[in-house]
Amino acid sequence: MKLSKEKLVEMLRKMLEIRCFEEAIYYVYAQGWMPGLAHLYIGQEAIAVGVCENLKKDDYITSTHRGHGHLIAKGGDLNKMMAEVMGKVTGYCKGKGGSMHIAAPELGIMGANGIVGGSIPIATGLGLSSKLEKDSRVTICFFGEGASNQGAFHEGLNMGSLWKLPIVYVCENNLYAISVSQQRSQNIEDVATRAKAYGIPGEIVDGNDVLAVYEVAQKAINHAREGKGSTLIECKTYRWGGHHVGDPGTAYRPPKEVKLWKDKCPIKGFKFSLIKRKILTQTEIDNIENEIKQRVDKAIEFARKSSYPAPEEALDDIFAK
Amino acid sequence: MKLSKEKLVEMLRKMLEIRCFEEAIYYVYAQGWMPGLAHLYIGQEAIAVGVCENLKKDDYITSTHRGHGHLIAKGGDLNKMMAEVMGKVTGYCKGKGGSMHIAAPELGIMGANGIVGGSIPIATGLGLSSKLEKDSRVTICFFGEGASNQGAFHEGLNMGSLWKLPIVYVCENNLYAISVSQQRSQNIEDVATRAKAYGIPGEIVDGNDVLAVYEVAQKAINHAREGKGSTLIECKTYRWGGHHVGDPGTAYRPPKEVKLWKDKCPIKGFKFSLIKRKILTQTEIDNIENEIKQRVDKAIEFARKSSYPAPEEALDDIFAK
């Protein structure tokens, strides 16, 4: 697959942005600047970026509890995200949603979701809207391998496949659902096998290879846009940290396994290949990284300086005015 | 497959018993002797009988809204069933359950169910109990093709397959869920395909051929009893009547299709082959049928003569004493 230099750089940039944002969240959490918890995307950056780089602005995505990466890849604003994570009124949801519920419909981001599998039937509805409106949008539905054991997964994919909806179901198989490994939660090796249950294509891809993800996603997205229906893509990957910022993630995973996957870092590998292919030099990459770090620092500053919503605002937004 | 004469006759007898009971229900309904509705099993007799003839008394079954056939095949008493259908105190559930909720744990009948798919996760629990107790029981979980689109189906089969439980999932694909044909509810031709999603064997069988069902079920039941796990069997069949006694079933099914399937009557075909194989003569069959008719008539009489429960009994059985 031939991609322009701009595209490749943009992909690296987005991956770095996610990585840097998530590392900042760890920091923000440790500093006590953030209420509650957050589920970090570190290690899985190639998936969100590889998929979303194929999308148009008005395409839809639905996200999960582990959603920051999807949002950034779809164009989310770091300031508004960080402010939301900190519960500030300048956040995407005015502080009402927090890390797990960020929505930005103006970017096609139709909501992260705290209920595992909860967004899968919703994605079906978004896909149906595109079919009915003939707006040629595509809906990307992100979820984990753990979610593929939920009833909502089954109902969502059954309806999506039945009606040939323009949806790409992207399963990020990071091998664990909290502490439960994939092989302790399902009797199959590949989640992609489940595509057979719905008569749609099932694809398996190295989720740590952004170009591979891009290619598979492109095919599925085109398929969807051409009215040929849904695809289930399984991206094999790994969650570097614990389940959330407060979980070291060491109690149920062998250190060797963690190390193995860190060695397969999606960013390191991609950087290496871009340098090798002379798309970028190390210095250029360093500059990009510095620029992103500054933007993330600014996002932290923006969020910290923002105020909390006024308490009475808790009574708004239950119903439309 | 070689089966004793006794076995073959017993199979025919059971099928006739179901047919005759269900026809009686139509009658009872038309007479206004029965409150509410009932979902009849006519046309599907070969499945319940073909499966249950493999079972021991203490094996478990879970059933559905269309449950009379399963119950009779598992040894249900016609009097108690008829009395329950009429809401009498002599019924299996003292009139509290009615047609859709008959339970007879003493026969391994762990309840019919009014919620489509509702009994599938329950069957998983029954299967798990056998695995934990090492009691070598098998659980048969009956459901329709419509139920295979429920989230509960997915969760139940995923867990049953994961834990290699001694369960046989029997999908009775009668092509319709109320008015919705299979091809309007799922993007696959065979429900058995879904077995792949759980890494278990998926079998397809002519659900109108009692011997074929018997054979496939036997294999799956042995598999389960030997600790090798679950199987999904899809039995292709047809519901002769409407969805329930009050539905003519003509508004959404072509008459030609109905006729075609009536021609494939599971009982007619089996009778014919038994006569041909000289297992039974027509006279013997007539005698069996008469004897069954008399028993069903007696069941009606028994039920009609039985009294309704005393109103205050409505307050019992909420909790154990």
Add this chain to the structure above:
Amino acid sequence: MREITYAQAIKEALAEEMRCDENVVVLGEDVGILGGNFRATAGLYQEFGEKRVLDTPISESGIIGCAVGLAMAGFRPVAELMFGDFVCTAMDQIVNQAAKIRYMSGGKLSVPLVIRTNIGAGRSSAAQHSQSLHAWFCHTPGLKVIMPSSPYEVKGLLKSAIRDEDPVMIFEHKGMYNKKGEVPEEEYTISIGNADIKREGKDVTIIATSSMVKESMIVADRLKEEDIKVEVIDLRTLVPMDKTTIINSVKKTGRLVIVDEGVKQAGITAEIAVMVTEEVFDFLDGPIERVANENTPIPFSPPLEEFVRPTQEKIYQAVKKILK
């Protein structure tokens, strides 16, 4: 005035709204070719086609989730859950998704969704097809809850529900689908949040929901013969609740009987009673009477079912008791 059935009134409301707003779509099990298990969508499939009247698989979470997605994308879906008991298989999408999306998104997303389902025992449908579960949804902020008592009410309220910007649960009554009532030919809507005084009276107030309105009216007739003047209020919407109408009535009569088909324990009758007690404690001449389903699952056998349901006799006795 012409009379049509409750089911026909629903169908008319749907058809009218579908005609004037192409974003209105109907989905659910058997709502298309069959026209609905209770015939409340009969003819819509023929008029509007399979793109706007969708027969779905038996997947209640899928149905509501799909409707949520459609609503977020600008449609106005009307989803049917065939029996009120099946809210249980869709609960996450109703409660954790539909009800909360506007709030969680800080007002960015709207879910203009109508969920049509029903309540009501009395048909020997047993415990899994007879529940009246509306109280749960009054306990779920973010949902509006409607309980129409007649063909007239169901048509007017459903039309308002479809035009509403938020998720509305409309609990129809299984026993009323076939019952006829007067419905004007000309278009009308009934706004959400207004109770209706079905009969004025000065001695005692009965607040009733759904089919209990009619039962209460019959009891009121009977009591009239004993010279007891009953004021009957049809609550019509539970959320938002028309406190003013209720309070004014209780101020006048000083006595209140609340009638609802849900299970009594922790049901909607409790909320109404407490609200009244809180607002007009000093006007009450005695404790409030609640007539509701006994705290049991719904039994199958007719005499048992009759025993647990709220009946005219029980309403009558409650009024007599309160007047003692």
Add this chain to the structure above:
Amino acid sequence: MREITYAQAIKEALAEEMRCDENVVVLGEDVGILGGNFRATAGLYQEFGEKRVLDTPISESGIIGCAVGLAMAGFRPVAELMFGDFVCTAMDQIVNQAAKIRYMSGGKLSVPLVIRTNIGAGRSSAAQHSQSLHAWFCHTPGLKVIMPSSPYEVKGLLKSAIRDEDPVMIFEHKGMYNKKGEVPEEEYTISIGNADIKREGKDVTIIATSSMVKESMIVADRLKEEDIKVEVIDLRTLVPMDKTTIINSVKKTGRLVIVDEGVKQAGITAEIAVMVTEEVFDFLDGPIERVANENTPIPFSPPLEEFVRPTQEKIYQAVKKILK
């Protein structure tokens, strides 16, 4: 007396019951190797092995359905739903199956099942991980409902729940798992259906559930300084409810404040208030005050969350108001 956390108390109850009855099994998401998201099953997997402590897939309907099947077959499963909000994905199995199976089968089948889940906001977990949904289950005949207020209560009540022949929902509190309290070393149980007077007083009764008991005790301390004697009742079980203790207290004090973390609208405070009004109307000196969550989803941001939750200050104000 020794002090252990609420989570440890749960674990002890489970371990003790598992030791003396091999039919007790534990299942749920992450209850095994991890020892539970809130560490309430820590160590059980190691002691009892994977046959009796089952990590499940993320399938709440599957979990509860599986537990129902186990229970019908003679086991005594204790199923965990990690967050109380996830009852929504298991609602059919809880409400239409577990709660009704004994009844529908005319008493032939038993479902001795315990569902452990929780309530509680205050942790900035937002709208889908903070709900207190216990009221729904009080409105569901066939379920017992328990809300333990301390390590002592949770241990004793959970043990009784496991020995109960019927489905019991036990709502723990997320904010209390880490909180310590006195728990005797020797075995004990607390029977289901008995409220506990945590402090005697003559001026006003506070009925509280779960963590609100402690909050109410602190308020009672504060009021004592103003010479107001508050009687604090820990309701402990909602179904069955200990009416006697409540009624006797109200007869004595004539004034009642009810405190519960559920949403106020159609919540359990309404049922308790009405029950009291019905039983001892004439003993009440004024309207009952309810302190509960505002009728909103739970917001994420701390000041918003604080605003909607029942707090000590709100309890205090309610008492003062009622004494005016």
